Amino acid sequence: MSEPQFAVGDRVRVAAAPPYLKTAEPMPMLRPPDLIALGEEGVVVERKPGGYLGVRFERGAFLIDGQYLERVEAQSPSET
Template identity: 45%
Template sequence: MSEPAASACPVGASVVLSEQQPYLKTADAMPMLRPGDLVSAGEEGEVISLLPKDQRGVRFRRGSFVVPLTALQEIGSD
């Protein structure tokens, strides 16, 4: 695995969902799948946890979901 991905989007970072997801997995103790239209592309959220396989737990307006790092863009990153 590459090291830059591990430091991308740390906990507390503001992020934008760059691409619509077909479905979303909740970032709860008992996760479940939810429809992808709960969070639209371009919606802002905050990283709340770092997860295996380059995924992040992100809190959006309509809940907290597990999102792949490739679908996130950090706000203010240069």
């Protein structure tokens, strides 16, 4: 099974809790994983080598391995 491909601007959801979070800053810091909730949605802001993605959530931007994320399908105007 291949890893899902994400593009900058994709909406994603946390599908599994990572063991820790790394901030997406010039000087990254490790943070506890409870800063984002399982199921929380964010937007991909950058792609990094090794399958890591910079994702902006309500509480900040974090580098997360793509294996912990799933793409959120866009809703059509009739579903809103």
